[in-house]
Amino acid sequence: MKIDLHSHTFCSDGVLSPTELVIRAVDKGVDALAITDHDTVAGLAEAKESISKQQLPLQLINGVEISTSWQNFEIHIVGLNIDPTNACFLQQLASQQQRRLERAEEMARRLAKSNIPDVLPAVLALANGAALTRTHFARHLVNIGQASSMNNVFKKFLGRGKIGYVPNSWVEMAQAVQWIQAAGGEAVLAHPLKYKINTKWLKRLLADFAAAKGDAVEIISPQQTPQQRRDLWALCQQHGFSASVGSDFHQPTTWNELGKNLYLPDDVLPVWHHWPLAQTAKGNLSN
Template sequence: MIEKKTSIIYDLHSHTSASDGLLTPMQLVHRAVTMGVHILAITDHDTTSGLMAAKKTIQEQQLPIQLIDGVEISTLWRKYEIHIVGLGIDINHPVIKAFLDKQSERRYERAQKISAALEEIKIPNVWKGVQDLAGKGLVTRAHFARYLLNLGKGSNIKQIFKKYLVEGKPGYVLPEWGSIKEAIEIIKKAEGYAVLAHPARYGFSNRLLKVLLAYFADQGGDAMEVAQCQQATHERTLLAQYANEYHLLASQGSDFHHPCSWIELGRHLWLPAGSEPIWDHWNITVSQPSKMI
């Protein structure tokens, strides 16, 4: 495969402790600099609360990195949970603020139900345990998985999810997110770009994935993630083909949550030749230095 070369390393999907990441916004931007990332998007789940701390760190310490305001919005499509990344959003726009407030309420209500369901099967102190792990961030299923792992209910996070937190298991609660259409509309009203997150990770057949991509494009979606840091070569090639087929721009991101051996900020992030990078078509203001990309 021929790489679409760029001297700039873009990582357009990452998480902090404001949602289900383990690093604080300050720690995340420092790690991104260490890993050679030039342009970073922080895209926490249904919240932008980590962005100001990240910006402050970059500006006060004059870090050599540019930050893009982002968010990862949870949606439902045919009963599947699909994530839409918003890049370059105006985080102060009243529409996005109201929408994310609603998403926070949905997350809180779901977390309460998950806690109750787990306590019914004699898991102790669930709500306090996940709150302690989340700190000031939103409680997510990842926090439940970490709490259960700490209790010795499994040997790894993946096993915990399969045993307790997926459909048909005792801790699963059907989410009540909005639609893909609504998420795209909200992102665009906030002057951002709507990107379909990690399309190969939903476990869809190629046929169903193409149905999703067609629907996303028809609703006005701008781009899809083509490249991730842990990815088979044929998968990246196929996603690049699909992006072109459905007239979607190509994005890339590590989906970094915490330091580990297989997912790292900026690692192996490149697009196949023939892709149309989202950054070649956007007009996004970045935090440091203050200029247009």
């Protein structure tokens, strides 16, 4: 059974619609998919409806990815099996959306001072109601010829210390864990090797995530080595975490795909071990 618990639609910074995403997941042999857009659950209803109408052989896991603040780092926490109709949770996500808008406004002001005007209206049009991210800014700056690629945008304009960089004001990591669990979900530390922190800080992050009563860690992500997966699992065992897997899919690329290489070693406890799908998954994933 192939499971992917981290993916995005155009409701945040992905490029596919929820319908397109679930169809692609089936085409790639995925059996269970979590849609985890940034600070929004807006794509879940369409995805569920599409699966039902087209009778797709896909189990949808209601998810979200919350941007949080920890020790001046931006840390992402995935929520799995959340209740997307929980009124309190929706209000909390709305507060994150307001933070995103305020950050976007300040980014646009800073870019305007560097002779790149009228960025915010263009970015809002590009997002088309989706959760605003720096990716939308990057796409716009590439479109208008300010950079040759998305990566180049971050190097020139949006990375830490650059002219368009604005520090985040996200919810604290421990509070986001509480939000997710109060909405019936499980809190997963997303892609821990992407934060560009050394081993000492990584251990500290996992310790604080454990103190916040987090549930699992995403130990399987694209382009990890087998040794990195083993090392992450060893750290998880120290804190009693289960393991999650996710492609962090945003768009079709040559280096990442839904469900690709998301396999767990036999001795790893998956986050879904107590879910209804566990009986068929048997704790393992196919390539």
